[in-house]
Amino acid sequence: MSCSIHQLPGRLRVRSQALRSDPELCQKVKCAMLSMSGVQSIETTPVTGSILVRYDPDRIYPHTLINSLRTLGVLEGVIGFPTRRYALAPPRAKPVGARVPRSA
Numbered sequence: 001m002s003c004s005i006h007q008l009p010g011r012l013r014v015r016s017q018a019l020r021s022d023p024e025l026c027q028k029v030k031c032a033m034l035s036m037s038g039v040q041s042i043e044t045t046p047v048t049g050s051i052l053v054r055y056d057p058d059r060i061y062p063h064t065l066i067n068s069l070r071t072l073g074v075l076e077g078v079i080g081f082p083t084r085r086y087a088l089a090p091p092r093a094k095p096v097g098a099r100v101p102r103s104a
Contacts (some may be wrong), residue, residue: 003075007062012053014066016074020049029072036060036068 006013019026026044033042033053038060043052049076053065069075 005066009057010055012055012062013050014053014069014095015048015050016069016073017049018074019044019046021046025073026051029069029074032072033065033068036065039065063098 001019003014003016012046019029020063026046029051030044033039033051038056040056040060041054044050051069055062055065066075084087
């Protein structure tokens with residue numbers, strides 16, 4: 001099944017064949033995701049099979065959202081995404097402008 005995921009802090013977009021032309025599944029996903037603490041808004045587009053989730057990155061991790069979408073059948077048959085055991089793992093911090101001193 002074809003699927004793409006794009007994520008920025010506070011924003012997650014998923015395009016999935018499972019959502020395409022299935023307004024009932026889109027509505028089910030929208031209701032379930034809106035009930036999650038930290039999710040601010042959801043936009044679904046059945047014509048393109050797209051869902052846009054805006055969330056508070058301090059309250060919920062993108063892996064948690066992805067795992068929920070998998071449970072709801074949006075990512076059915078897709079491999080390579082984190083499993084449930086990683087759902088609460090915080091993202092790795094990336095140092096910004098940090099330099100590591102070289103040993104002499």
